[in-house]
Every structure is written in C-alpha cells, then in structure tokens.
Amino acid sequence: MTIALSFLIPIVGALLILAASRVSDNLREGVTLATAVALAINVWSLIPELMSGGRPELQLFEILPGIDFGFQIEPLGMLFAALASGLWIVNSIYSIGYMRANKENKQTRFYVFFALSITATIGIAFSANLFTLFLFYEVLTLCTYPLVSHKGDAKTIRSARIYLGVLLTTSIGLLLPAILWTYFVAGTGDFTPGGILEGNLEGPALGLLLGLFVFGIGKAAVMPVHRWLPAAMVAPTPVSALLHAVAVVKAGVFTVIKVIVYIFGVEHLFAEPSSGWLLYAAAFTVIVASIVALKQTNIKRLLAYSTVAQLSYVVMAAAILKPLAEVGASMHIVAHAFGKITLFFAAGAIYTAAKKTEVWQLKGIGRRMPWTMAAFTIGALSMIGVPPTGGFVSKWFILAGAFESDNYVAIATIIGSTVLNAAYFLPIIFAVWFSREDPEQKLDHGEAPWPMVTALSITAALTIGLFLFNAPLIALESQIVGIVK
Amino acid sequence: MTVIFGFFLLTLLLITAVAIVQSQNLFVSVMLSGMFSLLLAVNFFLLDAADVALTEAAVGAGISTVLLLSALAITAKHEKAPSSSRVGALIIVIIATLVLIYATLGNPQFADPNAPVHQHVAPWYLDKTAEAIDIPNVVTAVLGSFRGYDTLGEVFVVFTAGIGVLFLLGTQPGPFAQSNPFKLTDPKGLRHYLIPRVVGRMLIPFILLFGLYVQFHGEYGPGGGFQAGALIAAAIILFALLEGENSALKVIPRSVLIGLIAGGALLYGVVGLFGIFLGSNFLDYSVLSSNPVKGQQMGLLIIEAGVGITVTGVLLSIFHAFAARGKF
Amino acid sequence: MTAFHSHLPVLQVIVPMLTAPLVILLNQKRLPWIVATAASLCAFAIAVTLAMSVMAGQTIQYSLGAWPAPWGIELAVDAFSALMLLVVTGASSVALLAGAQSLDKDIEHHRQPLFYAAWLLALSGLAGILVTADAFNIFVFMEISSLASYVLISGGPDKRALPAVFKYLVMGTIGATFYLIGVGLIYMMTGTLNLADMAFRIEDVADQTPILLAAGFITIGLALKAAIFPLHIWLPNAYTYAPNMVTVFLAACATKVAIYVLLRFDFFVFQPNLVGHDFQFTFFLLPLSLLAILVGSSVAIFEPKLKRLMAWSSVAQIGYITLGASLLSVSGTTASVLHIFNHSLAKGALFLVMACLGMRIAQLRIDNIAGIAQKMPWTMAAFVLAGLSLIGVPGTAGFISKWYLITASFESGAMGIALVVIILISSLMAVVYIWRIVESAYFRQPEEDLVITEAPIPLLLMTWVVVLMNVYFGFAPGVPIELATGAAELLHGQTP
Amino acid sequence: MELLGLYYYWVFAILLMIGLYAVIVKLNLIKKLIGLSLFQAAVFLLYITMGKLEGGTAPIVTDANANGLFSNPLPQVLILTAIVVGISTMALGLGIVIRIKEEYGTIEEDEIQEIDK
C-alpha cells in the first residue's frame, strides 16, 4: 500500500497542481510543497521495515510470460528514493523563490512535470525488474524534456533535442537490446541478490553485455555519451539542481550499480576479466571531464562537467567490484547529491540576485552574498573531498575498496581527480572571498530571495551532516553489501 | 476443323489486342475492344462455355462499349503521344511472357479427361444438379445454389459499383453541362432522324422480350439474371438515345432506379435469410418449399430475379450519371 | 451452442452487407449514420462472440446453402480470422462512432447515404475475406471491399484524391487479377477451391511449375494489395487524400487483411509442400521487409504533410509485419500477427488524432500545427501516447509486438542480431518523426494567434478510447497474444 | 488438339502481358482502363480453357444427352462472376476518370502530375 501511495501521491499532486493553478499561484505552490512533504514522509516511513530486513514488494501484473510489472524495495533503491523525495522538498522551496524572482512563464507546466519526473524517479528506484526499470527510465526522459526546454526559444530547443536525442538513442539502441539479451539468456529480468547471469552467460559476451548496459544507460554520462549533460544546462537552475544533480544523473548511476549488483552479480563479474574495461572507461571519464571542467568559464557548464566526472566516480567505484567500494559508490550518490545540489542552488541564487553566470564575474561576491557563498564553499569542498564534508566519507570508502583489491589505477585516479577538483574549485573560492570586487559591475544586489537562501543553507548543512552523522546511512548501505556477501 | 478455327480465332484475338493498344485514337480502341469481346465470346463458345459467351458478348461488346463511349464523349477522343521511353517496359513484359509460356508447359494437357479439374468436385455438380435441383443448366445451378454465396457477392460488387458512380458523379448535371453544345444524349433525342428512330422504336419491345426470355430461361439454357439485366438496360438506354434522356427518366425516374438497385440486392439477401429463419443455413433454398427440389428451383428463380433487377438498376443509373455530365 | 449462435460466421458478413441497400434508401439527416453505426457495432459484437468461442477452443465452421465442402462454400473462423475480425469491425465501429462530425465536414449531406452504404460494403467485404475458407470467395469479397474503398477514398475533400484513387484502383485490380490467376492455376492442378482441401491435395503436385507460378502470382498480387514494399506506391497518396475517418478505418485494417490472405496461402496452403518456400521468404521477403522499414521511416522523417507522414510510417510498419512472417518460425509469425493487431491500435489512434486536427485546421502540415497543443491539449496528449505506442515504448501495445519481434529475431541466430539492430534503428527513426510533430505542437510558437478550440467531444472521446486501449493492451496483452499464438501455430501446422 | 491447347495458354500469357503493358506504359487514363480489361480478359480465357473436356459439350444436361460428356461448369461460373467484377471496376474507373477530367481538365497522367506539383 505504501508503495502504491508513493506513486499516487505525486501523480495526484500533479493533477492538484493543475487544478490549483486555476485558483491562485500561492495555492499551486502550496500544493507542490504539501505533495513533496507527503511523499517524503511516505517514502521514509518504509525505512524501518527495510532496516529490519524486510523487502516490501508490489506485484501488479504479468505483461508477458516472464515479464512482470512490479516493484520491490531494497536498500539501494530505498536510498535513492529517500534521497530524491527528501531533496524534492528543499528544491520546491528553492523553485518557488527562483521562478518568482525570475518571472518565468508556464510555471504550472513546470511544477506538473516536476512532480511527474519525481514519480518516474521513484519508479526507477523501486522497480523489481529490468522491464519496469526501463519503462520508468524512458518516462523520466520524456517528462524532463519539457523542463529542459522550458524557455522555448530556438537555442533551448536545439539543446533539448540533443538531450532527448542522446538519452533516447542510447536507451533504445543499447539499453533495450541489453535488456532483451538478458531476458533471452536468463529467462527473467528480476533484480536478484547475487545476479541472474551466473551460469547463463560467460566469457567476453559478459563484457559486451556490460558495455551495452553502461553506455545504454546514457544518464550515467560515461564518456562518450555525456554530451546531453552540458546541453541540458539550458534548463532553469532548479531543474538543473534537482534533475541533473539528483534525479536524472543519479538514476543513471543508480541503474548501473543496480545492474552490476543484482543482474551481473559482483562476484560473477569480478571473475570475468573481460569486464575490466569498465574501470578504465570510468577512470578516463573522471580525468578528462575534470580537465574539461578546468577550462569552463560558465558556472553551470563547469558544474555540469564536474557532474560528469563525479558520476564516473560512482561508476568506477562500482567497477572496483569490492563490497567496501560498493558502499562507497552508494555513499557517493548521496554525498555528491547534497554537494552538487548546493552548488547549483548557489549558482541559481547568484544568477537571480546578480544576473551573473560566468566564473570571472564572481570576484568578491562573498561579501554581498555571504550565506550563498558559504554554502557554495561547503559544496565545493565536498566535491574535492575535504573533511568535514560528505564527499570525504564516500571517497574514503572508495579508496578503502580500491586498496582492498589492490587496484592502483583506481587509487591513482582518485588522487589525480582530487587534485584537479581542487584546481578548478579552489581558485573560485579564493576569488569569491578574497578578491576585490570588480568596480565596473553592478554592485547594488544583496542576497537572493529568502526561499532560495533557506534551501541552499539546508543542503549545505546536510553536506556537513553527512560527515558527522552517517552511521544510519552506512548501516543501510551495508545491507546491500550484506546481500553481496 | 475446330483446331483450325481455334487457331484462327485466337490469332485474330491477339491481332485485335495489339491494335487496341497501338491505336492512338481512343474511339478506334473502344470499337476494337468491342470486337475483341465478340471474338472472345466466340472462343468461349468453342470451349463449351455458352453462358460465359453470352455474358461476354452482352458485357464486353455491349455495356462496356456504351460506358466507354459515354466517357469518351465527355473526356477526350485522342490519346496524347506517349513521351516516356517504353523499351524498358517492353523488355520486362516480353520476359514475363516467356516465363509464363515456359511455366504453362507444365499444365495438364488441354481437354484431358484425367486432369484434376475433371476428376475432383466438378463431376459431383453434374450428378447432384439433376438430383437436388433438377434443372438442365448446371452452370445456373452452381451459380445460384452450390456457390450462391459467390453470386451474392457478385451482386454486391455490381451494387458497389453503382453507388460508387452515383457517389462520384451524383445525379446532378456536372459543372460543365451548361456550356456543352453536343451532349451525350440530345435532350430531344434523335427525333429529327426518322429512320433510326422508327427502327429503334420497333426494336425496343423485342429487346425487352428477349431480355425476359434470357432471364427466365436461364435454368434451361444459357442465360440468367445478369445477362438479362444487361439486355433490359440496353433496351432502355436505346430508348434514352432515341427519345432523349428526360423521356427515359420519365419512364423510370431516378428514385425508382435507386429502389431497383437496393431492392434487387435485398431480395437476394432476404431469400438467403429465409434459409436461416426456416431452420437451415443461409442460402439454403430447399427449405422454401415442402419439396426440397421445388424449393431449390423457387430459390433460383427469385435470386435470378434479384440479380436482374439490381443489374438493370445499376447499369441504367451509371448511364444516366454519365449522360448528365457535360462535355468540355 | 444455440441455433442462432451457429449462424454467426455468416451473419458477420451479411449484417453489414444487407444493411447497405437499406442505407441508400434513407435520406433523413442523421439516419444513415445511425443505421450504419448500429450495423457496424452489431458486427463488432458478433466478432467478439466469435473470438470468445474461438478462445474456448473451437474452430467454427459453416456451410453455405447447407452444401458440404468442398462443393459448397465453407466459412471457417479460427484464431487468426477471429483476431482480424476484431480489428476490422473494431476499427469500423470506432471510426463511425467518432466520425459523424468529421464526415459531415468532408461529405455533402445528400451524398452521405451512398457513402455510408459504401462504408458498410467495405466492412462486409473485409469481414467476408476473413471468414471464408474458399479461395475464389476471397476474390469476390476482396473486390467488394476494394471497390467500396475506392469509393470511400474518392470522397476526400481534396481533388488530388481522384488521381490517388485511380492509381489505387489500377494497382488494386492488377493485384486482384494476379490473385485470380494464382487461384486458377491451383485449381487447375488440384480441382478444388476450398482452402483446406487445396492444402491437402496440393501435396501431390507441389513441385510442378504451375503451382510455383501460382505461388508467385498470389504473392505478388496480394503484396500489391498489402502495399508491401516496393509495391506500396499507391498507399501514401490514397491515405493522405482520403477523408480523415476513412483513413482511420482503412489504415487500421485494409492492407492487413491482404497480409492475412497472404499468410494464409503461403503458410497454410503452400508451406509444407512448396519447393522454394523458404527461399522465397529468406531471400525475397526478408530483404524487402527491411527495405520497407528503412525507406518508409526515412521518408517519414522528411515529410511535411502529417497524414502522408503517417502513411509512410505505415509502409514501414507493414515491413515489420512481413519481417516477422519471413523469419519462418512460430514466434516470428506470432510477432507478425500480433503486430497487425497492435499497429492497428496505434495507427488507428494516430489517424483519429489527425481527424481531430483536421476538424480545426485546413492544411495538416507540421508547420501549421505549431503551438497547437495549447488550444487542443487533449488531442495532442492523445497523439503523444499513440506515438509512443507506434515507437514501441514499454507500457504500450506497440512494445509488446516489438518485444516478440526482437525475441523471434534473436532466435534466428547470427542474422537475428542484425535484424534487431535494424528494428532498433527504425524505432529511433520513429522517435524522430513522431517527435517532430510533438515538438511543433508543444514547443513552437504559432505564427499568428490560433483561434481554434478542442475537437468535437465524440471524436475526442473515441480517440481516447483507442489511446487507452493502446495502454491497456500494453499492460494486459493476454487476449491478443493468445489469439496470435493460436494463429501462428495454426499457420505452421501445429495443433495448439 | 494438344498444340491448340498450348496455344490457348500462350495466348493467355501474351494477352495478359499486352494488357499489363498498356496499363504500365500508357499515360491516358481511359487507355489504362482498356488495358486493364484486356488484362482481365486473359484470365477469363485461362479459366475457360482449363474447363474444356475432350468431346464434351456445354454443361446443360437434358434428357437427350444425359449420358454425354460435359465440360466443367465450375470455371464457367467463376468467370461469370469475374466478368461482372471486371465491368464493375471499369464503370467505377470511368466515373473517376470523368471526375478527374472535370477537376484537372485532362486525363493524361503526366499532365495531372504536373498540375499537382
């Protein structure tokens, strides 16, 4: 029942938003917030059952023999769902401030599709098999298109087309065959602890299938299928924040981890040498994306490339194929979500308050927007992996996993990327706080509207909180590992 | 003798066909295709297909020529010289012909009593007709009863063509009718041509009589509803040519024609439905009377009447629809 | 089984058929439509009843005139024909229920009785082909349905409908005549016209040239009627310029019925016996299907006229159907039959949407519908869902048949991988051409202010009924799968 | 006799292809329809030829010839139907041609295509 509610709440919410928009804007936004809170409470209420080892499920119907439409909650999915639904609340607060302050049009469409995108995200998180996952994966792509193309001018539509094109092409062209192949050899696509391919598929074919999956899941943005991510930055900042720091990209890496853990089986994959390439592909992406990020001057584009790098971090962690690294990977999903959403929020706040979009414009802005820039600093530190932020915790686990398997490529990549991250974030932080303001710029702005500041403060606090109080999270994630063992 | 005659007729058929395609004058093409149909009919007669010969003559040489001529009167008399190259098509067609000829070498021998067509199914009809229906013309028996469902379909094909032409052309004069000095049928008919008019009027009753003969004699000799319908329609078309279209429409107004089209088709269908109501299958006529054989004969008579009525109505409707269009 | 029940196969045909003459006698304003719709719904009810009987395991046979087969004409309804009957009668009923206003717009009032009569004849002709078990009877009903379709298409408001329908008439007649030649040659070698009897008696003579020739003639003739690439050239214009509702009806079923006959002959009559049967499929139909899929989709991508775009997409989709059949396996044929059903649903819905748009916009071009989603939100939402089904997104009917098709391709070994790749590429092409329309309707600004409203309620309602059926059969495809599997096993000579 | 039989089939093949040639090559729509009717006539000949029986007569069974040989009635029945179908198609085709002439002012295919461009 609770599972069903997790879908009904946002869908009904979307309809109510539509209805409420006829009455007044305030009511519409009230409904949005209420829906977000209700959804979060609903999703979070499932955690205790899960911690005690329960695996709630909801089997709806069998579409074809062997292909069900159903949901089953396991720790990894729970983590993702809880994250997405929780951050939706914060994001709603932020959106209200942003959309009003920038006087965006078609706000109702924005909120409706936002709610639908969250529905799809929850669907991805809870799905019990590859088919259901694929269904919601595509729904998410389609529901986010109106959000990305929100502005509606020619340039935006062109970028949105790249977004849609890359995601649909990879999913239909690669992911779907991979899923079909899986069903064909294993006879099922259910997510099963320990995987379903052992004994069904061996040798280089396994590596090939892994390739189809990883590149098919375009949302994970492993190079060269990362092109959509910078393109999607034409979206309004709240969209970039939630969808491209949390929902869409995390749906990608989540799916990768889920496929590795529950379809391939960590041990089965580890034993197959031909799957080793994934680690190198991910490491390559991490380094190259970081170098590209170095050269960006637009804040959002910089963040986009940073995201590409961080996502491959997760993929790489998963590809180490050791329990500790898997914990690190799922931990990094959370840590990066908190950190990156803070950064995006800050970028949006800067744009709203000062209409600044470029890095070089930020000199000395810290004095005018102390809250925003403090949060930005915390987020950036988390990206680099400096204590006391969540980023440190996840990197710690990943490193530990890498040492466990004596994987020196991974270790080198982590160290190298940390240096690179520091190289593109630290100068910004330095300039923000310690440079003089450029006198030729407009200097009459203060902080962004209060809902935005509130939201980014919350996420910054969460980033630090993740460092201090991460025990329950690790307990939850250990359950995934427990399954793996 | 028959062999020589057969060769002669077939060769003539081929020559006519080539001439039809070659001629750039459409009028000549149409007249030649009328001849073609007559030659074909003679061929059919040589092959023991009297019913088919009669129908081919009535349809190919009669109705189809009238329709084509009416259409020519409205559209064009000459074909434009073809511009595209025809060599490619010619080569393909010749190759296909050779392939077909090669393939037909495997056919069963001509008129061989041991051929499958004479062994299976057909003998049953010849035996069963006398026993179950008791009429001489086996073709009519197969057409009306054994394969009556096909014939029902055939009636509805005619029906469809009829309503199709009415739908396309309507019952109103076409957009160019007013500007037309030479209409297909002169409003006054051929009244100022004494000889054709007198002879024509004299012939009409005989044609009608012959039509009715063909209609009701179909069970005994060649003939049946379709041929009869064509003949009766021809008589009335002749009347329209002689006396003017309006006079013909006074005799049989358009509303009546629509009624005939629908009525004939319905008549056939309803006879079929009676089979169901009387506890047997659709189109089983034997239940129409207490004596199954009489029932079959009665059924055949009624359905042939239905066919005749519909065909008459459709052909006349098509003629009037064409005639109402102007020339431009 | 009641006495009445046993007459259902023939009633399926003659109810619409005998209603047609009645309809032309009616000239009150709405009466022809009411009567035609009632007859069509009645036919649909019969089809549902027949399908239920078939699913209960019966093959229903009926002897016309109480003459036993093979001398009399026999009707037989099995899983394949039951499924097709559902499609045909369903498409007709939906189009009629939805189409009163749309047809008022295209057809003048005084011509409507004739039009509806032609509609019913087309319906009964198609149904007649499906229920009969007699080769020549198929020809007769094929001609009824063809002539009636010519009439229906010629009712299009654009004058270009006329050359289009003339081309259709010429090619359709050639197709039917080829079929007739094929049947004649088989008759010459076997002496029978009953399909089952034919299949039985053909075994002795299967290797002789006339039978091979007959197979060739029948295949080419029906391929013409079914618009199988490269014999599809009549289709785009005919669909484009027909009245919108006629396109809904015919696009959903006319070509598919020809494919039905083709599959019947190639698998049921010829298959176990004919020399070169496999060769014909693997080296002839398979490449053509692939070309159809790729060429049809490519042309659709660049086509500015909406209905024409849909028509080219149909050419591609017919390619999917023949592709399934040319895999020569039970699963391939299942996919093929299933795709007939599912594509009818998807394309029917899409053409209904075209009809909705056609009620409000004169020229259906991609540029003319810029921003129309604001004015017609329900219509365009229906378009999106139906488009997803056409693409084959999971959760829609289109996915089910693609799934089967891909599974069947996998089964056929190494070549299958290539087929899967092509299927997926063409799915992506479908995404492109559907998306062009969606993008124009949703994300482009209209040239000037559109002063239009949502489509009429009945039309919109039926559009959504079909769209929701697309979704329903995407999640609960039990019935069509059962019938399709039954049909495929039947065609491959396996008893279910 | 045997040669004559073959000749019948050859004439069928040649007629069929003459008709098809006219349909493909001729641009005039009425000429196409005439070609189509030739095409169909060829099929009539095929059917009737195969129904002929050595020494048979027309299948009209009277008391006088009750024990004689008769040619096969079935192809004749089928061709009766086919002839009717042929003329129906022709009538409908001519109706369309007349409407084309009214709308376009020509019945030549290339000129129609030119107008439609």
Added chain:
Amino acid sequence: MELFLDIASWILMSLGGVFVFIGGLGALRMPDLYTRMHAAGITDSIAPILIIPGLMLQAGLTLASVKLLAILVFLLLTGPTASNALASAALLAGNRSEQVKSTAVPESEE
C-alpha cells in the same frame, strides 16, 4: 434429297462468304467514308441473305431455323439503319464525299 440440300446450302454459304470478302476488301480499298460504307453494306445485306438460309437448310425444320430467321430479320432491320445513322452523323460532322467536293480531306484514320 439430303445431298441436294447439302449442296444448295454450301453454295449459298460460299457465295455469302465471297460477298463478305468483297465487302471487306471494299471497306479497305475505297477512297472515302461513303464509298467505304457502300462496300461495307454488302456484308450487312446480301451476305446474311445468302448465309443464313444456307444455315437454315442445314438445320432443317427445327427451332434453330426459327431463331435463324429471326436473326436474319433483325440484321436486315438494323444493318441499313446503322448505315443511315452513320452517314447522317458523318454529314453532320462536316464530312463531304470526294465526288461532291474534290478538296475533301483524305480519310485515313476515322
């Protein structure tokens, strides 16, 4: 008697055939429409008058003879009427005989 009837019938039919041939030749060789029609008239009139009685002699006193007689009557009625109608139509369409007007357009196609 039998032989005599046979001979008579053959003579009649052969003569008829000769006239048909002459008519056909004339229709081909004559210079203009009216003279051609004149030639064709032979096939319409004298030929059936000879051929059909020849056939009737073959058939004897049966129903077939009555039918043949009816055919002859109809042919004799319609043939001249058709010629008359054709000539009038040609005249109306502006066709002049060469004898009447030497500058007439040569007839080739019609």
